[in-house]
Amino acid sequence: MCAALGDGELRDLESIMTHRRLDAGQSLVIEHDAGDYAFNVISGAVKLYKSLADGRAQITGYLLPGDFLGLPLRGNYTISAEAVAPTELCQFPREPLKRVFDKYEKVQERFLTVVHDDLVAAQEHMLLLGRKTATERLSTFLVRLLRRIERVGGGVDPLYVPLHRNDIADYLGLTIETVSRTFTKLRNDEVIRLGKADQVFVLDRERLEEMAGID
Amino acid sequence: MCAALGDGELRDLESIMTHRRLDAGQSLVIEHDAGDYAFNVISGAVKLYKSLADGRAQITGYLLPGDFLGLPLRGNYTISAEAVAPTELCQFPREPLKRVFDKYEKVQERFLTVVHDDLVAAQEHMLLLGRKTATERLSTFLVRLLRRIERVGGGVDPLYVPLHRNDIADYLGLTIETVSRTFTKLRNDEVIRLGKADQVFVLDRERLEEMAGID
DNA sequence: CGATGCCTTGACCAACCTCAAGTGGCGTGG
DNA sequence: CCACGCCACTTGAGGTTGGTCAAGGCATCG
Numbered sequence: 353m354c355a356a357l358g359d360g361e362l363r364d365l366e367s368i369m370t371h372r373r374l375d376a377g378q379s380l381v382i383e384h385d386a387g388d389y390a391f392n393v394i395s396g397a398v399k400l401y402k403s404l405a406d407g408r409a410q411i412t413g414y415l416l417p418g419d420f421l422g423l424p425l426r427g428n429y430t431i432s433a434e435a436v437a438p439t440e441l442c443q444f445p446r447e448p449l450k451r452v453f454d455k456y457e458k459v460q461e462r463f464l465t466v467v468h469d470d471l472v473a474a475q476e477h478m479l480l481l482g483r484k485t486a487t488e489r490l491s492t493f494l495v496r497l498l499r500r501i502e503r504v505g506g507g508v509d510p511l512y513v514p515l516h517r518n519d520i521a522d523y524l525g526l527t528i529e530t531v532s533r534t535f536t537k538l539r540n541d542e543v544i545r546l547g548k549a550d551q552v553f554v555l556d557r558e559r560l561e562e563m564a565g566i567d
Numbered sequence: 568m569c570a571a572l573g574d575g576e577l578r579d580l581e582s583i584m585t586h587r588r589l590d591a592g593q594s595l596v597i598e599h600d601a602g603d604y605a606f607n608v609i610s611g612a613v614k615l616y617k618s619l620a621d622g623r624a625q626i627t628g629y630l631l632p633g634d635f636l637g638l639p640l641r642g643n644y645t646i647s648a649e650a651v652a653p654t655e656l657c658q659f660p661r662e663p664l665k666r667v668f669d670k671y672e673k674v675q676e677r678f679l680t681v682v683h684d685d686l687v688a689a690q691e692h693m694l695l696l697g698r699k700t701a702t703e704r705l706s707t708f709l710v711r712l713l714r715r716i717e718r719v720g721g722g723v724d725p726l727y728v729p730l731h732r733n734d735i736a737d738y739l740g741l742t743i744e745t746v747s748r749t750f751t752k753l754r755n756d757e758v759i760r761l762g763k764a765d766q767v768f769v770l771d772r773e774r775l776e777e778m779a780g781i782d
Numbered sequence: 783c784g785a786t787g788c789c790t791t792g793a794c795c796a797a798c799c800t801c802a803a804g805t806g807g808c809g810t811g812g
Numbered sequence: 813c814c815a816c817g818c819c820a821c822t823t824g825a826g827g828t829t830g831g832t833c834a835a836g837g838c839a840t841c842g
Contacts, residue, residue: 383782402694404780410697412690423683430687457672464679468638471682472645474689475627479617481696482625482740486830517789525697530830532790548839549789565619701798732821742799747822763807764821 361456368448374398374435381422383432389443390422396439397514400431401522410481411523413473414515418504420466422446436515481525484565489524490534491564494544494552510551517549538563576671583663589613589650596637598647604658605637611654612729615646616737626738628688629730633719635681637661651730696740699780704739705749706779709759709767725766732764753778 372391374380380391380398398415412431415421421433422444453459480489494511501508513520521528535552538544543560545553554560587606589595595606595613613630627646630636636648637659668674695704709726716723728735736743753759758775760768769775 400690402690402782404694404698404782406780408698410694412693423679426680426683431690457675460672460675460679464638464675464682465641467679467682467686468641471686471689474686474693475615475617475646477693478627478689478696479619479625481693482737483619483623522697527831528789529791529832533830536790565621743821744800744823745798748798751822 361452361459364452364455365444365449365459368452369442369444372441372443374439374441376435376437376439378435380433380435380441381429381431383430384428387422387427387429388446390446390449391420391433391444392442393417393419393421394440394442396435396441397437398433398439398441399436399515399519399523400433402431409522410525411515411519412477413470414519414523416500416504416514423463423467436519486524486526486530486534487537487563488565489526490520490531490538491543491560492566493520493524494554495557495561495564495566498554498557508554510547510553513550513552576667576674579667579670580659580664580674583667584657584659587656587658589654589656591650591652591654593650595648595650595656596644596646598645599643602637602642602644603661605661605664606635606648606659607657608632608634608636609655609657611650611656612652613648613654613656614651614730614734614738615648617646624737625740626730626734627692628685629734629738631715631719631729638678638682651734694782701739701741701745701749702752702778703780704741705735705746705753706758706775707781708735708739709769710772710776710779710781713769713772723769725762725768728765728767 374396381387381389383402393415395417398419398421399411400413400415400421401409401411403409414436415433422429453463480492484492494513497513498508498511501511515523517528517531520526521531524531526534535544535546538560539546541559543554543556543563545555547553589611596602596604598617608630610632613634613636614626615628615630615636616624616626618624629651630648637644668678695707699707709728712728713723713726716726730738732743732746735741736746739746741749750759750761753775754761756774758769758771758778760770762768
């Protein structure tokens with residue numbers, strides 16, 4: 353987030369920033385609550401989700417270190433967020449952030465980029481949810497996670513999956529059982545090897561990318 | 568789009584704008600093409616979609632008069648767009664638009680709002696695609712269309728559905744047959760009445776909203 | 783060592799998809 | 813004006829993917 357910014361901008365941002373720690377399972381923001389803060393993830397993982405009245409939920413995305421949440425723009429949060437692992441973040445109160453925002457055009461530009469990237473990711477995820485099979489969904493999930501980790505220079509052997517089966521299911525629009533069966537299927541096809549539940553070894557990346565049917 | 572802007576800004580925008588007309592079925596932009604233009608819809612309807620190699624497609628949204636497409640930011644288009652009815656639009660070449668963009672902070676702010684609204688809509692649509700039943704999907708589609716038309720002061724009796732069954736299917740992540748059957752079901756439940764294929768009379772809006780399971 | 787939480791596996795089921803045929807409106811041409 | 817073909821939509825029968833419900837495995841932790 354802050355990579356593109358200059359010295360003065362960073363100092364202004366730092367002056368309004370506070371630190372926060374969350375345990376796994378702790379809620380960060382709830383849909384419809386007053387959007388008083390924006391956040392930047394330092395470590396850990398956060399899921400973003402929407403729920404129906406009867407408890408069905410859809411995770412629309414998840415945040416890893418470096419990711420941003422809570423556009424300092426208007427009204428209430430439109431989505432809920434909850435830590436899925438112990439998480440550290442920077443917290444920016446909204447009004448001061450807006451002032452920094454107004455002061456530096458660059459900051460605004462940067463935000464526009466962030467939101468636009470989120471929108472592009474959302475469009476791809478809609479294709480997944482609307483048209484892909486269970487195997488394609490899980491493969492896509494793994495491939496995207498791989499690329500995301502690699503982009504920030506992390507190790508991918510093993511690949512640490514930040515979400516539990518339950519959250520993967522809610523992310524991919526499946527049930528936990530189908531996710532589990534599909535992991536097993538990929539293992540039997542020798543495309544991946546399974547370590548502990550949160551570890552996956554990708555054995556045949558090419559085939560995994562094929563199976564993902566990435567457009 | 569232009570409502571929030573001042574005189575000078577509008578004049579600058581107009582000076583770079585050109586007009587365009589599309590027939591139903593004509594393509595406007597294709598995913599991965601150079602993003603040389605941005606557009607603002609004046610009349611008609613445009614679908615936005617992503618495709619898989621084998622032809623499966625997912626419509627991620629559709630544009631009605633007033634809507635904007637083609638953030639003047641970076642790189643190539645990330646999505647395809649095609650007119651679904653005769654359509655008029657304003658076309659802005661990218662580089663000049665960027666200059667207007669840089670000149671007026673307000674324009675940039677406005678764009679940020681537009682993109683953010685799109686993102687919020689995308690998150691809601693993901694909930695629909697991942698977790699809702701066919702009846703809930705179609706009801707949600709109709710309720711949202713109702714609200715959208717009402718917001719811009721249009722008539723909703725009959726409600727003109729801008730998409731064909733095929734496109735509704737691709738939008739809702741269903742098949743055309745399921746969409747048709749679900750329309751029939753809503754008719755048999757006396758929640759709607761069907762006129763010509765593109766006309767729907769909403770008979771029991773409250774029940775329709777209930778069936779939509781809008782969070 | 784039991785309890786708990788998370789994951790896997792199995793048997794069965796249902797929502798939705800596929801494939802196929804039928805309906806109806808509309809424009810065209812005889 | 814009617815016959816025809818076309819296209820979009822509807823309807824039906826049967827199949828498949830993924831969901832549901834239930835049981836079992838396997839770590840971790842007190």
